[in-house]
Amino acid sequence: MSQGASENKERPLSPHLLVYKPQLTSMLSILHRATGVALIVGTLMVAWWLVAAAIGEDAYNGARDFANSPLGTLMIFGWSVALFYHLSNGIRHLFWDLGYLFKIENAYKAGYFVLFMTVLLTGITWFAAFSQAEDAVPVSTQESVESCEKLCASYSDTAKDFRGERTCVELCTEEGPCSLPHVACTEVPEMKGDKE
Amino acid sequence: MKLKWDNEGMKSPLARARGLGSAHEGADHWMKQRITAIANIPLVIWFVFSVVSIRGASHAEFTEWLAHPVNAILAILLIISTFYHAVLGSQVVVEDYIHSEWFKVVKLIGTKLFFFALAVACIFSILKIAL
Structure with missing residues (x-):
């Protein structure tokens, strides 16, 4: 085959992937x-x-x-x-x-x-x-407990973490401001459906 | 020299072919790929649900979630089934596209060792958190 190729480079090739219509x-x-x-x-x-x-x-x-x-x-x-x-x-x-x-x-x-x-x-x-993650608070960027709690003030007191267990302020003080999940302070999601 | 199949005169061609390909594995690879594929269907659906529901969780929340026996067991099953499936799949890709014999062997052995090590790392991590 290499012999043929060297003799005539224009000879037809067998069909390969690129010649087929996709x-x-x-x-x-x-x-x-x-x-x-x-x-x-x-x-x-x-x-x-x-x-x-x-x-x-x-x-x-x-x-x-x-x-x-x-x-x-x-x-x-x-x-x-x-x-x-x-x-x-x-x-x-x-x-x-x-x-x-x-x-x-x-x-x-x-x-x-x-x-x-x-x-x-x-x-x-x-x-x-x-x-x-709607209304998610970018808490992980907060530098101190104070600034975290300040951010929590913009959320209602009944707003809980995504499991519906702890409030925003509780998360700020218990876990430290930098370890907070970015969805920590959202309202209890409707889809969980087990609260009230 | 007596060949292996000289002694198999009583066997039908089908019996000789069955399970005795050149690699002596028959449809083993094909079947394992299908079995892991079937196992992956429910496991992956569970995995997607889990990732969506625990996304953004803190370390404490995540480890608490993974420590639940059901989650830990499903996670280990997911690791075994998907990684095995990945080894089988990448083996076919390597065999099809890599024609250099030594590089192919290196890739095949490397892929198996890599996924085995990765699976051990994942399963150990799950057990460390869960137990």
């Missing part, structure tokens, strides 16, 4: 691998999170601050998209393994459904996460 089925297939590889980065974040929590409070706060930073949030967003795509398309693959969805039209329908589910699940997850 199709939904082939694109979703390669995307399944790409998201699978991307999810490995997600496992690193899980490991960091768990090991940091085991080491102690400072390490845990470092991991949490990164997760809450713009870069960390972007990475977690990408992670969630990859996770929901790989989950949805993985179920599509399991249907193939059972012998279903082999007709071209069904493979396409399931492919569009996978994309729909990816968007839907990502949307629901981030909506749930943000509706919980």
